[in-house]
Amino acid sequence: MPDTGIGASVKRKEDYRFLTGKGHYTDDINKAGQVYACFLRSPVAHAKVTSINAEEARKADGVVAVFTGQDMADDGVGSLPCGWVVTDRHGDPHKAPPHYPLVRDKVRYVGDQVAMVIAESLSQAREAADMIEVDYEELDPVIDMKSAENAELIHEEAPGNLCFDWELGDKSAVDEAFSKADRVAQLDLVNNRLIPNAMEPRAAIGEYDSGTDSYTVYSTSQNPHLLRLILCAFVLNLPETKVRVVAPDVGGGFGSKIFAYAEETACTWAARKVGRPVKWTAERAESFLTDAHGRDHITHVELALDAGGKFLGLKVDTKANLGAYLSSFSTCVPTYLYATLLAGQYTTPAIHCNVKGMFTNTAPVDAYRGAGRPEATYVVERIVEVAARELDMDPAELRRKNFIQPDQFPYQTPVALNYDTGDYEPTLDKALQMIDYTSFSQRRAESERNGKLRGIGFSAYIEACGLAPSAVVGSLGAGVGLWESAQVRFNATGTVSVFTGSHSHGQGHETTFSQLVADKLGIPYENVEIVHGDTGQIPMGMGTYGSRSLAVGGSAISKACDKVIEKGRKIAAHLMEASPEDVEFKDGHFTVSGTDKSKAMAEIAFTAYVPHNYPEGVEPGLDETAFYDPLNFTYPAGVHIAEVEIDPDTGMTEIKDWVAVDDFGRILNPMIVEGQVHGGIAQGVGQALYENCVYDSDSGQLITGSYMDYCMPRADNFPTFRVGMTTSECTHNPLGVKGCGEAGAIAAPAALMNAITDALDQEIDMPASPEKVWRIAQAKIKQAAE
Amino acid sequence: MLTVSMTVNGKEVTKTVDPRTLLVTFLREHLNLTGTHVGCDTSQCGACVVHVNGQSAKACTMLAAQVEGADVTTIEGVAKNGDLHPMQAAFKEHHGLQCGYCTPGMVMSALDLLKHNPDPSDEEVRHWLEGNICRCTGYQNIVKAIQSAAQEMRS
Ligand code: FES
Ligand code: FES
Numbered sequence: 001m002p003d004t005g006i007g008a009s010v011k012r013k014e015d016y017r018f019l020t021g022k023g024h025y026t027d028d029i030n031k032a033g034q035v036y037a038c039f040l041r042s043p044v045a046h047a048k049v050t051s052i053n054a055e056e057a058r059k060a061d062g063v064v065a066v067f068t069g070q071d072m073a074d075d076g077v078g079s080l081p082c083g084w085v086v087t088d089r090h091g092d093p094h095k096a097p098p099h100y101p102l103v104r105d106k107v108r109y110v111g112d113q114v115a116m117v118i119a120e121s122l123s124q125a126r127e128a129a130d131m132i133e134v135d136y137e138e139l140d141p142v143i144d145m146k147s148a149e150n151a152e153l154i155h156e157e158a159p160g161n162l163c164f165d166w167e168l169g170d171k172s173a174v175d176e177a178f179s180k181a182d183r184v185a186q187l188d189l190v191n192n193r194l195i196p197n198a199m200e201p202r203a204a205i206g207e208y209d210s211g212t213d214s215y216t217v218y219s220t221s222q223n224p225h226l227l228r229l230i231l232c233a234f235v236l237n238l239p240e241t242k243v244r245v246v247a248p249d250v251g252g253g254f255g256s257k258i259f260a261y262a263e264e265t266a267c268t269w270a271a272r273k274v275g276r277p278v279k280w281t282a283e284r285a286e287s288f289l290t291d292a293h294g295r296d297h298i299t300h301v302e303l304a305l306d307a308g309g310k311f312l313g314l315k316v317d318t319k320a321n322l323g324a325y326l327s328s329f330s331t332c333v334p335t336y337l338y339a340t341l342l343a344g345q346y347t348t349p350a351i352h353c354n355v356k357g358m359f360t361n362t363a364p365v366d367a368y369r370g371a372g373r374p375e376a377t378y379v380v381e382r383i384v385e386v387a388a389r390e391l392d393m394d395p396a397e398l399r400r401k402n403f404i405q406p407d408q409f410p411y412q413t414p415v416a417l418n419y420d421t422g423d424y425e426p427t428l429d430k431a432l433q434m435i436d437y438t439s440f441s442q443r444r445a446e447s448e449r450n451g452k453l454r455g456i457g458f459s460a461y462i463e464a465c466g467l468a469p470s471a472v473v474g475s476l477g478a479g480v481g482l483w484e485s486a487q488v489r490f491n492a493t494g495t496v497s498v499f500t501g502s503h504s505h506g507q508g509h510e511t512t513f514s515q516l517v518a519d520k521l522g523i524p525y526e527n528v529e530i531v532h533g534d535t536g537q538i539p540m541g542m543g544t545y546g547s548r549s550l551a552v553g554g555s556a557i558s559k560a561c562d563k564v565i566e567k568g569r570k571i572a573a574h575l576m577e578a579s580p581e582d583v584e585f586k587d588g589h590f591t592v593s594g595t596d597k598s599k600a601m602a603e604i605a606f607t608a609y610v611p612h613n614y615p616e617g618v619e620p621g622l623d624e625t626a627f628y629d630p631l632n633f634t635y636p637a638g639v640h641i642a643e644v645e646i647d648p649d650t651g652m653t654e655i656k657d658w659v660a661v662d663d664f665g666r667i668l669n670p671m672i673v674e675g676q677v678h679g680g681i682a683q684g685v686g687q688a689l690y691e692n693c694v695y696d697s698d699s700g701q702l703i704t705g706s707y708m709d710y711c712m713p714r715a716d717n718f719p720t721f722r723v724g725m726t727t728s729e730c731t732h733n734p735l736g737v738k739g740c741g742e743a744g745a746i747a748a749p750a751a752l753m754n755a756i757t758d759a760l761d762q763e764i765d766m767p768a769s770p771e772k773v774w775r776i777a778q779a780k781i782k783q784a785a786e
Numbered sequence: 787m788l789t790v791s792m793t794v795n796g797k798e799v800t801k802t803v804d805p806r807t808l809l810v811t812f813l814r815e816h817l818n819l820t821g822t823h824v825g826c827d828t829s830q831c832g833a834c835v836v837h838v839n840g841q842s843a844k845a846c847t848m849l850a851a852q853v854e855g856a857d858v859t860t861i862e863g864v865a866k867n868g869d870l871h872p873m874q875a876a877f878k879e880h881h882g883l884q885c886g887y888c889t890p891g892m893v894m895s896a897l898d899l900l901k902h903n904p905d906p907s908d909e910e911v912r913h914w915l916e917g918n919i920c921r922c923t924g925y926q927n928i929v930k931a932i933q934s935a936a937q938e939m940r941s
Contacts, residue, residue, distance in 0.1 A: 011878050018886025019874040019893065021821015021861035028820035123806070199825045199833060199887040199921050251823075251887030252921050284826040506885030506922045675881045675927060682924030707830035707919070715915035715925040720908075744924075 004515060004525035009671030012511040013530075014504070023249040026203040026220050031277035034205065035064050037267055038125035039280070040115040040132050041289065042107035045141035045361040045700025046152065049107060049114065053133040057117060060131055062124030065274050067116045067266070069104035077101065077269055080260055081234040082326035085477040086164050086335050086357070094164035094357065097155035099325035099364075101235070101262035101269075107136065108154055108324035109361050110701055111289030113262045118274055141361040141700030145298060145319045154324060154359045161359040163322050164331065168339040169352035169415055177313025177350040181304035185387035190765045191375045193296035193321065193693040194686075195710055196368050198505075200251020201282035202291065206267035208275065214242040215271065216536075219264045221247040222257045222503050223543020226480070228535050230260040230328065236269055243268075244536040250505035254683070255367035256291045257505065258545050259328035263290075288705045293693055294368025296321035297334065297375050303348075303383045309393050311402050313350040314342060316379055320365075322357050327366035331357065336476050337372030337464070337546075343413035344380040345424045345460050345637055346402040351414045361700045367545060369683055369745040370463070377461040381750035385458065385757070395754070396432060399460050400425060410731075417464055419635045420731045422663065427726045428460065431639040431661040434724055440643070443656075453646040453777065454656070455759025458639065459751035465739035466551030466634035466730075483629040484548070485540040486556035488517065488564050490622035492609035494602030495527045498560075501541015502553030503533050506679075507741065508672045509549060515668050516554055516735070520561035521601055522588020539625050547739030550668065551634050555733045559626035567622060568604045574615035575599055575607065634730045634738040638662035640681070640747040642755040648781060651774025653689060653756060660747065661724040665738035673740045674723050680744020681721050686713040687745075688752040692767050711767075790850050794819070795863030803850055809843075810834045812850035813860055821861040821890045825919065832918030835891035836860045842898035844917070861890035864897070873897055873935040882931035884922035892918050896932045904940055908933065 004010050017023050054066040079098035086094045102113050115132055119125035142151040148161040155161075178184065205218040215238070221227045224245040231245070232238045250257060267278045282290070297320050304313040320334030339353035384402075388395035403424040404411050411419040440456050447454035467473070470481035487499040498517055502509055514528040531537055544553070565585050572590035573580040576597045583590050591598045607614065608622040643657040660677055667673050690711035694703045704710040729736030749766060756768045760776050791800040794817060801816050813819045813836070822845055825833030834845040837859040864871045870878065873893055883889040892915070899906060899914045906914070911929050920928060 012881070014886070015878040015883060016870070018883055018889050019861075019870060019877055020865050021819065021890050023821070023886050025820075025823070025887065027824070028814075030815075123804070197921055198885070199831065199919065200823070200885065201825070249886065252885040254921070284828070284831075508884070671881050675884060675923060678924030678926045679884060679922045680924075683921075706828045707826050708828055712830075712919050712921075714912075714919065715929065716909070716912040718912075718925055720926055721924065 004518060006515055006519045006668050008669070010511055010515055010525070010669055012508045013514060014508065014510045025200055025249045025251055026205065026218050027281045029205060029218055029248065031205060031207055034277040034279050035118050035120060035274060036122040036125045037270065037278050037280040038117045038122065038129045039113050039263065040117065040129045042110060042112040042114055044107060044136055044138055045110050046139040046154065047107050047136035048139065049103060049105060050135040050137050052115060054115060057128040057131040060124065060128040062120035063128045064118045064120065065270070066132065067102065067270060069100055069102040072100065072102050072269065073104055076237060078235045078237065080262065080265065081230060082331055083328050083479040084332040085479065086166055086331040087477060088164040089167050094331050095158035096326060097157040101265045109363055111363060116266050116270060118270060118278055143360055143362065143695050143697045143700050145321050145358045145360060148358045148360055154361060158359055163326065163357035163359055165356050166335050167352065167354045170350060171352045173350035174313045174315055174352040178304045178315065181312050182307040183305045183391060185303045185305065185383055185390050187301050187383050187386050189299045189301065189379060189382060191295045191297040191299065191378055192687060192766045194294040194368055194691050195288055195693050196254045196256035196291055196294060197712060198252030198254055198256055201284060201287045202257065202261065202263065203281040204264035204267045205277055205279045206271035207277040208271040210275065215268055216244045216246065217264060217268050218246045218248065220250050220257050221245065222250065222253040222505060222545055223541065224503065224533055224535050225501060225541040226543050227260055231265060231268060235265050246536070247503055247533040253505045254369040255294065255371055255545060258543065259292055259366055285705060288710065289702055290363060292327045292364045292366035293323065294365065295375060296365050299379055301379050301383045303387050305387055305391070309391055309398050309401050311346055311348040314348050316342060316353040318353065318355045320355055320357050321360055321362065323360060323362045323364035325364050327364035330364060330366040332478065333367050333372045338376050340415045340417050341373050341376035341462060341464060342380060342415050344377070345404060345462050347404050349414060362695050369680065370742040371546065373463045373742065374746045374749060377459065377746050378750050381459045381461065382753060385754040395458050396428060396437065399458065400428060418632060420632055421728045422635055422637050423726065423728045424460065424637060427637065427661050427663055428639045430724050430726060431641050431659050434659040434661065434722060435641045435643065435657060447645050453648060453759040455644050455755040457642045457751045457754025457758055459747045459754065460639045461747040462635055462637040463742060463746050464633035465547035465636055465742065466630050466733065467546035467548045468633055469631060470629050480542070481629065482542055483627050484542055484553040484556040485625065485627045486553065486560045487539050487623065487625040488557065488560040490564065490605035490608065492606055494523065494605050495529065496521065496523060497529050497531060498557060499531045499538040500553050500557060501538055501543065502549040503544045507544065507549060512550065512669050512672060513554065513557060516557060517561060520558060521564065523601055547741040550735065550737045551730065551733055551739045552628060552630055554735055554737065556626050556628035558734045559628050560624045563624035563626055564622055567624065568601065570615050570618050571604050571607055572599045575613065631732040634665065634733070636662065636664050636738040636740060636743055638743060638747060640751040642751040644752070644755040644759055646756070646759045646773055646777060648777035651770035651777060653768060653773060655685065655719045658719055658721045659724070660721060660744065661726060662740065662743050663726045663728055664740040665727060665730040666736035667725065676740045677723050677744045678721055680742060681748045682713055682718060683745045684748020685718065685752055688749040688766050688768060690717065690767055788851055790854050792853050792856050792858055794858045795860060805851060807850045808846055809848040809850050809853055810845035813845060819860050819862050823887055823890060825887065830919065832891040832895055833888055835894040835918065837894060837898065842895050861893060864893065872938045876931040876935035876938065880927050880931040880934055882923065882928040888918060888920040892920065892928055896935070900936050900939060905936060
C-alpha cells in the first residue's frame with residue numbers, strides 16, 4: 001500500500017500552517033480602513049422595547065454609526081429564515097415568526113441584538129454601546145418548556161408558544177403492539193441543553209465595493225455558499241453575483257457555524273451604509289449567549305416487549321426547546337433528524353413519536369454535533385438498558401436478540417428510513433471482546449472490595465449521515481437541495497486543483513480529498529491542491545455538517561475525476577491512434593489494450609492545454625465539474641462500551657475504560673477517522689458528565705455563561721479511548737463511505753449513562769455531576785445500613 | 787499612549803500603544819503575529835499561551851506594558867528556518883490537532899511542561915493541560931504527541 005494512498009494514515013497537509021501560527025482565521029484578517037462593530041445586547045429575557053435613545057452614543061469619540069432594527073426595516077432588510085418547513089399533525093406548517101437581525105419591537109432572550117455600534121476602534125464601539133439608553137417594558141420570561149404552553153406569549157404568531165405539534169409513525173400499530181406486550185419498560189429522560197463552544201469564536205467582516213456594487217463577507221462559516229444564499233435571497237435581497245462569502249480557516253464548528261446569524265448579516269449590510277469594512281468578533285461571553293445551543297429535550301419513552309425480550313413497539317413523547325427564534329435548521333433537528341432514528345439497530349416493528357417544538361426566552365437551539373441523532377440514540381439505548389434490567393437479561397444479549405439481521409438489508413424501518421446496509425453482531429462481538437466483557441464481574445468485585453461502585457454501559461447507535469437525497473428531504477420540507485459539487489482542474493504542468501463545496505473546519509479535507517484524487521487520477525498526492533471555503537472560487541456548494549463531506553462532497557469529487565478521465569481517454573486515444581473504447585485507464589496511465597502503447601495522465605493534461613495535435617471536436621482544457629446528489633442517507637453504526645468506577649465518598653465518576661467499535665464503511669485515512677471518534681466521544685462524555693446550559697427560571701439570565709460556570713471537558717477528564725473498526729461498505733455512493741464525524745457524540749452519552757446507572761442501580765439525568773452521584777450513592781449506603 | 791519595548795521571537799520591537807492594550811492584542815494587532823489566539827475572556831482556555839522570559843503565560847491576562855523589556859516567544863518563533871520543532875512535528879505525526887485553533891497554545895504550554903518535567907507520565911501531561919481547552923481532539927492525540935516529543939527531546 002503506498003503511504004499516501006487510500007487507507008493510509010497520511011499526515012495532514014494543513015498541519016504545517018496551524019503548527020507555525022500561519023493559519024488564517026477570520027479574526028486574523030484585517031482590511032484597510034476597517035471599523036469595528038459592537039452589538040448592544042438585551043440584558044433581559046423578555047420585554048417590549050419602548051424606546052432606544054442613541055443620541056449620546058452617536059456623538060461619542062470615534063463612533064461612525066449606530067444602527068437599530070428600525071434602520072434595517074427602513075432599508076427593507078428581511079428576517080433570518082428557517083430553511084425547513086415542518087408540517088404538523090394537523091397538516092399545517094410550523095409557526096414561523098420573524099427573526100430580525102436587530103430587534104424591532106421586543107427582545108426575546110438575554111443577548112438578543114438591540115443595536116449595532118460601529119466605531120474606529122473596538123473600545124470606542126464598546127464605550128458608545130454603554131451610552132445607549134433603552135427602555136424595556138419587561139414581560140414574564142418563559143424558560144421552562146413544561147409550563148411554556150400556558151405562559152406569556154413570545155410571538156403573536158405562535159399561540160401556546162408552540163411552534164409545531166408533530167408526529168411520525170403508526171400510532172394504532174403501536175397501541176396494538178402495547179396491548180399484546182408482556183412487559184413495558186418506561187423512562188423519563190432529560191437530554192440536557194449544551195453550548196457548542198467551538199474554540200474559535202464566531203467572527204465576520206463585511207466589505208462593500210461601491211465601484212462594482214458588490215460585497216465580500218469573511219465569516220466563520222461551515223457553509224459559505226449556503227450563507228450567501230440566505231443573505232442574498234432572504235435577508236438582504238441582493239443578487240448572488242454581487243456577494244462573495246469567504247470562510248477561511250475555521251476553528252471548529254460542530255454545527256454552530258452552519259447557520260446564518262444576525263451579526264454577519266448586520267456587518268454585511270452596514271459595510272455599505274458606512275462605506276468601510278466592518279469587523280466583528282465575538283467575545284466568549286457572546287458565544288455563550290448567542291451561538292445556537294444544542295439538544296434540550298424532555299422525553300417520556302415506553303418500550304413494549306414480549307416475554308422473551310423481543311421488542312414489539314416503541315412510544316416516544318418529546319418536548320423540544322427551540323429557543324426564542326427559529327435558527328436556520330432548527331425545525332428539522334428534533335423531527336426528521338430525531339424520530340426517524342428511533343428504530344436504532346433493532347427490528348422494533350411499530351414506532352410512534354410525538355414532538356412538540358416549543359418557543360422559550362432562551363437562545364435559539366439548532367444542530368449541534370449529531371443533531372437529533374444523539375437524542376434518538378439516547379432514548380433508544382437508555383430504554384433498552386432499562387428493559388434489560390427489568391427482564392434481568394444481559395444487556396448485550398437483549399440487543400443481539402433484536403438486531404436487524406444482515407439478510408434483512410435493505411431494511412425499511414417503521415420511521416421512514418431505509419437502511420442500505422449494516423452488520424451489527426460482529427461490531428458488538430468485537431466490542432465485547434475488546435472490553436473483556438466476560439471478566440467484568442471480577443472487575444466489579446475488585447472495585448467493590450476497594451469501596452467503589454463499578455458499572456458497564458452499552459450504546460449500539462445508528463445514525464443517518466451523508467445528508468441527503470434532495471428529493472427525499474424536499475418532500476419532508478427542506479428548502480434546499482443537499483447535493484455537493486466539485487471541480488477538478490488539471491493545470492498544464494500536471495498539478496491538480498480541486499474546488500470543493502465541502503468546508504473543512506478541523507476535519508482534514510485537504511489531506512483526505514488529496515488522497516482520494518491522487519488515487520483516482522494516479523498522480524502524486526503532493527500534486528493535488530484542495531480549495532474550499534470561498535464562493536468566489538468554488539462553483540457551488542452546500543458545506544459541511546451531518547457527516548456529509550466525504551460521502552457527498554467526496555463522491556462529487558470522485559465523479560468529477562471520472563469526467564476528467566473520460567475526456568483524457570479521448571485525448572489519449574487520439575495520440576495513440578486508437579479508438580477510445582480500446583483505451584484503458586489505470587494507475588495514472590492510459591494504455592491501449594493488447595499493446596505497449598501508454599500515455600501518462602500528466603502528458604494528457606499538457607496536451608489538453610497545448611492542443612497542437614488534438615482530437616477533432618474535443619474542447620481544449622482538462623477541467624470538469626460534477627454535482628452529486630446522494631441516493632439515500634448513509635448509516636454508520638457501532639457499539640460503544642463504557643466502564644466506570646464511582647467513588648461513593650466523593651461522587652466522582654472515573655471512566656476506567658472506553659471501547660468504540662464503529663462501522664463507517666470504507667475508510668480513506670484511519671488516523672483522521674480515529675481523531676474524529678476521539679473528539680466525538682469527548683463531546684458526548686462532556687454532555688453526560690460535565691456540560692449543562694442553565695438559565696435562571698425566573699429571570700431568564702444565562703447562569704452558565706463562561707468557562708467558570710460551564711464545565712468544559714479537560715484533558716484530565718478522559719481515559720485513553722480504544723477504537724476498533726468493522727466494515728460494511730455503503731452500497732449507494734461511489735466511495736462506499738458512510739461518514740464518521742458525529743458518531744462519538746451520538747454514541748457516548750448513552751454508553752456512559754448506562755454505565756453510571758448500572759453502577760448506582762438507579763436512574764439519574766445528565767449531567768451526572770459529582771453532587772448528584774454523591775447524593776444517590778450516600779442514600780444507598782444509608783439505606784443499606786438501616 | 788504608552789511606549790513599550792520588548793523582544794519578540796528574537797527581534798526587538800518598540801510600539802506606542804493605549805496603556806490598556808493586552809499582550810495578546812499587542813501581538814496580534816500591532817505585530818501582526820496572529821498565531822496567538824483568543825478563545826475566551828476569563829483566562830480559561832489557553833489559546834493565547836506564549837512564553838515570557840521562558841515561562842508559559844496567558845497573553846490575554848497580561849498588559850503589554852507588564853512585559854516591558856521581556857523576552858517573548860510566540861508560536862511563530864518556535865520553528866527554526868521553516869523546520870518544525872520536535873514538539874510541532876510530534877503534533878503533526880500523532881494528529882494532535884484538528885481545527886488548529888487551540889494548537890499554538892497547546893504547543894507553547896507543552897514546551898513549558900517539558901522544561902519543568904522532561905519525562906512526564908500521561909497523567910502529568912493531562913494535568914498540566916488543565917488550562918488549555920481543545921474542543922476537537924478529545925486530547926488523546928495531544929497527550930500522545932507530547933509524550934513522543936518528550937522522548938525525542940530527551941534523546
Ligand atoms: S484567551 Fe487567554 S486563556 Fe482564553
Ligand atoms: S484542534 Fe480544534 S480546538 Fe483543539
